[in-house]
Amino acid sequence: EVKERLNQIEAEVVIIEIGGTVGDIEGEVFLETIREMVLEKGKENFLFIHITYVPYLKVTNEYKTKPTQQSVQLLRRIGIQPDVIAARSELPIESPEIRKIALFAGIKPEMVINLPDNKNVYEVPRNLYNMRFHTIILDRLQLTASRDFQWDYPTVFKPLKxxxxxxxxxxxxxxxxxxxxxxxxxxxxxxxxxxxxxxxxxxxxxxxxxxxxxxxxxxxxxxxxxxxxxxxxxxxxxxxxxxxxxxxxxxxxxxxxxxxxxxxxxxxxxxxxxxxxxxxxxxxxxxxxxxxxxxxxxxxxxxxxxxxxxxxxxxxxxxxxxxxxxxxxxxxxxxxxxxxxxxxxxxxxxxxxxxxxxxxxxxxxxxxxxxxxxxxxxxxxxxxxxxxxxxxxxxxxxxxxxxxxxxxxxxxx
CATH class of the missing domain: 3.40.50.880 (Class I glutamine amidotransferase (GATase) domain)
Structure with missing residues (x-):
């Protein structure tokens, strides 16, 4: 049923979001569906982005990458290899932690995208663009961008009540x-x-x-x-x-x-x-x-x-x-x-x-x-x-x- 619905979508590019936590019983059927579709349609037509949260411990002044390592291992057991790790964090993550996440995920460090908290959500697309995240998508899926990125959100606000x-x-x-x-x-x-x-x-x-x-x-x-x-x-x-x-x-x-x-x-x-x-x-x-x-x-x-x-x-x-x-x-x-x-x-x-x-x-x-x-x-x-x-x-x-x-x-x- 899930596969049939996805195949009915008439679009050149489809964004599929699977929510929840890797390992939850509710998500097993969806992850298995995607794994099978990769075999049927070819891995070159897919880009897997795994979003994780990297907690910061103030007591020891360090980021803990173990939860990310564990979730990647679970995904790989299911048969899915993440192409990109989107690491959410409270503050920017330093290079050693980025390299550590990449090592245990089996990907290059440049494929680990750090997404620290911003003042508002509208800053995120601009930051992703500045990190050249769009080029990862374009290169993998063999797409071309028709124009430059336009993202004009307000930065100055009128004090109207x-x-x-x-x-x-x-x-x-x-x-x-x-x-x-x-x-x-x-x-x-x-x-x-x-x-x-x-x-x-x-x-x-x-x-x-x-x-x-x-x-x-x-x-x-x-x-x-x-x-x-x-x-x-x-x-x-x-x-x-x-x-x-x-x-x-x-x-x-x-x-x-x-x-x-x-x-x-x-x-x-x-x-x-x-x-x-x-x-x-x-x-x-x-x-x-x-x-x-x-x-x-x-x-x-x-x-x-x-x-x-x-x-x-x-x-x-x-x-x-x-x-x-x-x-x-x-x-x-x-x-x-x-x-x-x-x-x-x-x-x-x-x-x-x-x-x-x-x-x-x-x-x-x-x-x-x-x-x-x-x-x-x-x-x-x-x-x-x-x-x-x-x-x-x-x-x-x-x-x-x-x-x-x-x-x-x-x-x-």
Whole structure:
């Protein structure tokens, strides 16, 4: 099964990662599969890179190479000879240890690549390039590089204070893609704010917590926990003209907050949080309502999203009329129930500007909403953070940062 799936991949170069630790029973079948494929396709078509950790003992002031030696021996017993050892370490490893690792691995010292800790992960590719690691790959697989290496990550960061109002706060990993998207815009790391704590705060306490933030992000998520806190943050950003970006669930909550507090629809809700609501502005997608098993049934992956002219979204994308964005949701905006205040750009006029949200993108689903008279109040059903890349941050994040800069330089909060 593993071999069949690998053979189905239509690519000139395939990167296969086998996780875990050499010797674990869970990895045996995968290692055996790769060993057999080498025999079938020829060793000249493979490059084995073994990643190990070389611990440093401060007490004796030395690196211990024994764990690396042991794992290489286990690999060789299985029938796999590493071509390259990528040695992770806290600090740079000296030449004697490099030569020792190479000796016991049966490879040349230049095939031992030391990867010491860096300030951030974006320094690693540049360091690998400087060590000419790419030439090892090119020479072994008989490939040629078509152009020089381009890797323009930020090194200077603007001191803008951005808050992510979420509920998965045990680790940065829950909002890692959003945090990295902000990083790639050249802005200091955002702060994670506990949506559940906001639920218990009154209006003055919310103001004291959020007043110093230049902008807020309401990320995606699931379940009722922390929802009222996120709604308070959205209301604060809307009323105080503070730049706000809503993502996935964040966009849906922007619609609920606007309906409840600006339009007086106090019973407006989502069936995700209140299945019995009489005004389900956010509801389960029609094709989902007949699904009994929820696992693996979401609307996933890249989906087409038309971008309407005369919207802030259109400006953010640099006048693109269509994009493909990554999705991950099973609830949608109930277009019929929201039709009274969600308006297409061509339907907007100078009347009742405070009583409507403009739709920036819509196909069979509402993909984006925005508030007209606001520095930046945009929600999107998709996940722009998944398409941010080094040297090319997602345009929505860039537009969000520009709006924060504009407000901080004289706009009203």
């Amino acid at each position: 951005i808050g992510i109002v979420g509920k998965y706060l045990g680790t940065d990993d829950a909002y890692k893609s959003i945090i990295e998207s902000i990083f790639l815009c050249g802005v200091e790391k955002p702060t994670l704010l506990d949506a559940q704590e906001l639920e218990e705060m009154n209006e003055e306490e919310v103001h004291l917590l959020l007043k110093d933030y230049g902008g807020l992000i309401i990320p995606g998520g699931f379940g009722k926990r922390g929802i009222e806190g996120k709604l308070k943050a959205i209301g604060y950003a809307r009323e105080r003209r503070k730049p706000l970006l809503g993502i996935c669930l964040g966009m849906q909550l922007m619609i609920l907050e606007f309906a409840r507090n600006q339009l007086g629809m106090k019973e407006a809700d989502s069936t995700e949080f209140n299945p019995e609501t009489e005004r389900p502005l956010i509801d389960l997608m029609e094709e989902q309502k007949k699904t009994l098993q929820m696992g693996g049934t979401m609307r996933l992956g890249a989906q087409r999203a038309p971008i309407f002219k005369n919207t802030r979204l259109y400006e953010a994308y640099g006048d693109l009329e269509e994009v493909f964005e990554r999705h991950r949701h099973r609830y949608e905006v109930n277009w019929e129930l929201c039709r009274s205040f969600l308006k297409l750009p061509e339907e907007a006029n100078e009347e009742n500007r405070s009583k409507r949200l403009i739709v920036g993108s819509k196909n069979e689903f509402v993909e984006s909403v925005e508030l007209e008279d606001h520095p930046f109040f945009i929600g999107v059903q998709y996940h722009p953070e998944f398409l941010s890349k080094v040297g090319h941050p997602h345009p929505l994040f860039l537009s969000f940062i520009r709006a924060i800069n504009g407000v901080s330089k004289g706009g009203s909060l």
